[in-house]
Amino acid sequence: MNEVVFFINKGVTAGLIIGSIYALGAIGVTMIFGILRFAHFAHGDMMTLGAFMTLILTAALASLGIVWPVPLAFIAMFPAMAITAFLAIGIDRAFYRPLRMAGARPVVIVMASVGVTLMLQGLIRLFAGVRGRDMFLEAPKEIFRIPFPGASRPVIITEPQVLLIAFTIVAVVALHWFLTRSRLGKAMRAVSDNPELAQITGINTNHVVWATWIIGGALACAAGTLLSMDVTLKPDLSFNILLPIFAATIVGGIGQPYGAIAGGFLVGFCETLAVFNWSILLRPIQHHLWFELPASMALVPTQYKLMVPFLILIIVLIYRPTGIFKGRVLA
Amino acid sequence: MSEQTAPSIMRDVVLFAGLAVLVAIIFASQGTVYSLRMMVEAGCYAIIALGLTIQWGYAGLFNVGVMGFIAAGAASSMLISFPQNPEFWNSAGPTLVGLFIVKLIGSGIAIWAASRSDHWGVGPKLRALLIAVAIAASYLVLSAHMDEMAREIEDASGWMGGLGLPVMVGWLVAGAVAGVIAWFVGKICLGLRADYLAIATLGIAQIIKHFLKNADWLTRGTLTVSPMPWPVQTPADGEFIMARASYLTVVAITMVIIYLLLQRAYHAPWGRMMRAIRDNENAAEAMGKDVNRRRLEIFVLGCILMGFGGAILIHFASIYDPSGFLDLNHTFLVWVMVILGGSGNNRGAIFGALFVYIIWVMSEPMAAWLFSLIGTYGQAWFGWEPPSDLASRALQMRVFVIGLTITLVLRFAPQGFLPEQKARF
Numbered sequence A: 001m002n003e004v005v006f007f008i009n010k011g012v013t014a015g016l017i018i019g020s021i022y023a024l025g026a027i028g029v030t031m032i033f034g035i036l037r038f039a040h041f042a043h044g045d046m047m048t049l050g051a052f053m054t055l056i057l058t059a060a061l062a063s064l065g066i067v068w069p070v071p072l073a074f075i076a077m078f079p080a081m082a083i084t085a086f087l088a089i090g091i092d093r094a095f096y097r098p099l100r101m102a103g104a105r106p107v108v109i110v111m112a113s114v115g116v117t118l119m120l121q122g123l124i125r126l127f128a129g130v131r132g133r134d135m136f137l138e139a140p141k142e143i144f145r146i147p148f149p150g151a152s153r154p155v156i157i158t159e160p161q162v163l164l165i166a167f168t169i170v171a172v173v174a175l176h177w178f179l180t181r182s183r184l185g186k187a188m189r190a191v192s193d194n195p196e197l198a199q200i201t202g203i204n205t206n207h208v209v210w211a212t213w214i215i216g217g218a219l220a221c222a223a224g225t226l227l228s229m230d231v232t233l234k235p236d237l238s239f240n241i242l243l244p245i246f247a248a249t250i251v252g253g254i255g256q257p258y259g260a261i262a263g264g265f266l267v268g269f270c271e272t273l274a275v276f277n278w279s280i281l282l283r284p285i286q287h288h289l290w291f292e293l294p295a296s297m298a299l300v301p302t303q304y305k306l307m308v309p310f311l312i313l314i315i316v317l318i319y320r321p322t323g324i325f326k327g328r329v330l331a
Numbered sequence B: 001m002s003e004q005t006a007p008s009i010m011r012d013v014v015l016f017a018g019l020a021v022l023v024a025i026i027f028a029s030q031g032t033v034y035s036l037r038m039m040v041e042a043g044c045y046a047i048i049a050l051g052l053t054i055q056w057g058y059a060g061l062f063n064v065g066v067m068g069f070i071a072a073g074a075a076s077s078m079l080i081s082f083p084q085n086p087e088f089w090n091s092a093g094p095t096l097v098g099l100f101i102v103k104l105i106g107s108g109i110a111i112w113a114a115s116r117s118d119h120w121g122v123g124p125k126l127r128a129l130l131i132a133v134a135i136a137a138s139y140l141v142l143s144a145h146m147d148e149m150a151r152e153i154e155d156a157s158g159w160m161g162g163l164g165l166p167v168m169v170g171w172l173v174a175g176a177v178a179g180v181i182a183w184f185v186g187k188i189c190l191g192l193r194a195d196y197l198a199i200a201t202l203g204i205a206q207i208i209k210h211f212l213k214n215a216d217w218l219t220r221g222t223l224t225v226s227p228m229p230w231p232v233q234t235p236a237d238g239e240f241i242m243a244r245a246s247y248l249t250v251v252a253i254t255m256v257i258i259y260l261l262l263q264r265a266y267h268a269p270w271g272r273m274m275r276a277i278r279d280n281e282n283a284a285e286a287m288g289k290d291v292n293r294r295r296l297e298i299f300v301l302g303c304i305l306m307g308f309g310g311a312i313l314i315h316f317a318s319i320y321d322p323s324g325f326l327d328l329n330h331t332f333l334v335w336v337m338v339i340l341g342g343s344g345n346n347r348g349a350i351f352g353a354l355f356v357y358i359i360w361v362m363s364e365p366m367a368a369w370l371f372s373l374i375g376t377y378g379q380a381w382f383g384w385e386p387p388s389d390l391a392s393r394a395l396q397m398r399v400f401v402i403g404l405t406i407t408l409v410l411r412f413a414p415q416g417f418l419p420e421q422k423a424r425f
Helices: A002-036 A043-063 A072-101 A106-128 A159-181 A183-193 A195-200 A205-230 A238-252 A257-275 A278-288 A307-319 B002-030 B032-059 B066-081 B086-090 B093-115 B124-157 B167-189 B194-214 B240-267 B269-279 B281-286 B291-317 B327-341 B346-382 B390-412
Strands: A143-146 A155-158
Touching: A002 A043, A002 A155, A002 A159, A002 A183, A002 A205, A002 A238, A002 A257, A002 A278, A043 A072, A043 A106, A043 A205, A043 A238, A072 A106, A072 A205, A072 B390, A106 B194, A106 B327, A106 B390, A143 A159, A155 A159, A159 A183, A159 A205, A159 A257, A183 A195, A183 A205, A195 A205, A238 A257, A238 A307, A238 B194, A257 A307, A307 B167, A307 B194, B002 B032, B002 B346, B032 B066, B032 B240, B032 B269, B032 B291, B032 B327, B032 B346, B066 B167, B066 B194, B066 B291, B066 B327, B086 B093, B086 B124, B093 B124, B167 B194, B167 B291, B240 B269, B240 B291, B240 B346, B269 B281, B269 B291, B281 B291, B327 B346, B327 B390, B346 B390
Parallel strands: none
Antiparallel strands: A143 A155
C-alpha cells in the first residue's frame, strides 16, 4: 500500500494545495475581469506583496514575544489581507481608474496593469532582495504523520497545508454567502452581468468596484501568504503563477467565481498529475502488464510543468471559449 | 495639408537632432568601441520595436511575448548559421531527427484531418473524440521519440550543432520561425478579445524560454553557444572598431529598408484598411473586411520582424544564452520604446528605440553609483548597515522605473513623443 500513500502525498495533497492557491488567485482575477473588464496582470505580484506584508507583521509579532497555538504568520495574515485590500484600492485609484474614466480601451488598462506589475516587482525586490525567506520565524512548521492502514509509510501533511485547505473552504463558503445573500454581493453579480442596466437600477458602481478590489486583494494576500508558508517566500512568483491563474479563470468562465474555484483545482490537479511519476503506481501490477515499466513515467517532464496550464488554456480557447461554467467571451 | 504636417515635421527634426547630439556626446565621452556596440544594439531594438509598433499601432494587438519571438528567432538563426558539429553528423542523430520531423508532419496531418472530419460527415461528438485521440496519440508518440532522440544525441555528440549556412539565411529563417509560431498563436486568439492574446503570448514566451533552456540536445541549453558567426568580419582579429562599424552598417541598412517598406505599407490601401479595423472594427467588418484574417496578417508580420531583429541582436552579442532572454529587457523595454516614441508612427518607434536604449544603457552605471552613494552616506550618517546585495537591488530600481514609465505615459501622454500623423485627404 506504500504506492497508494505515495500517490496521496505526491498527487492528491500536492494537487489540493496548488489547486487551492490557483483558486484563491483566480477568484480575484475572474471578478476583476467580470466587473472591470480587463485581465489583471498584476495579480501575481499582489500575491507577493501580500505575503511580504504578512512577513513584516509576523516579524513585529514575533519581536513582541507573542506565542500562539497556530503559526504567527497565519495570525498576521488577517491584518495583512486588510492592508493589501486597501493597497489594491489605492492602485486602482492611482492607475486604473483615471484610464477607465478617460474611456480608454480595455487593452490599455491591461497594459497599465503590466506597468503596475513591474512597479510592484521592482519595489518588492528593491526593499526585500531576491533571496527566499522562511515565513516561520518563531518555530519550525509542524508536520503531521498519519499512519495509513496496511502501509509502512505515513501520509504526510504539514500544518500550513491544513491551514490552507481549511482557509480555502471557509473563504469559498463565505464568498458564496456574500454573493447570494448580501445586497452588495447581489449588486456585484448584477454589474458583472450587465453594467448599464445595473447602473440604471441605481446600483452604486463605486461600491461594487471597491468590493471587487477588497475581495481580490485580500484573497491574493491570503494565497500568497499560504503558498509561501508551505514553501518559502520568494519574490519571483509573478509571471509563473499568472499563467495557471489565467488558465483557471478562463476554464471556469470569466466572471464566474464558482467556475474560478473549479478551474483552479482542475488546473492544479492536471499540473500535479501530469508531472506525477505513474510508474510507481503501476509497479505492483508489473507482472500483468505487457511492457517493461520505465523508471520514470510522467506525462510531462517536471521542467515543462508550465506547459500544462498553457495547453489547457489553448484547448479551452479553441473548443469552448466560454469556459466550462458558461462564462462570457468578452467582446 | 502642409499646415497640418508642418509642426510635426519640425518636431521630427528637433527630436532626431537632439538624439544625434546625445549620440555624439556619448561617442566623445565613452569611446568609439563602446558607443558602436550601443548603437548596434539600439538599431536591433529599433527593428524589434518596428515589429511591435505595427502590431500595436496599426492594429491594436497587445503582444506581451516579444521575448519569446526574439528567443525563437535567435535560436533558429543560431542553428542555421553555426558551424556543423561533425560528431553529430557521424552518429545516428540525423536519422533520429529526420524520423522526428516525419512523425511531426504525420501527427500534424492526423490532427488536421480529425478537425476537418465534420466536412466528411462526422458528427460533432465523434469529431471531438477523434481530435482528442489524435492529439493524445501524437503527443505520446512525439514525446517518447523526443526523449530517446535527446538522450541519443546528448550521449553521442553533446548537441546537434548548426548547419553552417550563411548568416543572412539564418536571419531570414529566424523571421520565418517566429512567424510560424505567431500564426498558430494568432489563429487561436485573434478571434477573441485582445486580453486573450496578451495571456497567450505571455504563456508562449515563457514556454519557448523554458524549452530552449532545457533542450540541451538542440541548443546546448544553459551551456550557451559561442561565438556566433557574423555576416561581416568579426572582431577576433582585434579590429574592434572596423568590425563593429561594418555590423552597424548592416543593421542600419536593414532598418532603413524595413522602415521604408513599412512606411509604404502604411500609406497604401492595406495600411488604411488596418487603421480602419483598429479604429472601428464593426464598421470595417460591415464594409466587408475580413477582420480576423487581417489581424492575423499583421500579427504574423510583426512577429517576423521581432524574430529577425532578435536574431541580429543575439548574433551581435556573439553568445547565445537562453537564460539571457528576460521579460524586462526583451519585452517591456520594447514596449516602453514603442509607447514613448509614439505608437502607430514608424519614425516614433525608431526614435523611441534609440532614445530609450541609450537611457537604459546609461542608467545601469548610474543606478549602481547612486545606490553605492546611498549605501556609503547611509552608513556614515545614520549608521545604517546596507544589505550586501545592494548592487543587484540597484538593478531592480530599473524594473520599477520601466513600470512607472509605462503607467505614466499611458495616462498623461498616450500619444508619445512623435504622435501618429492623421493623414488628411
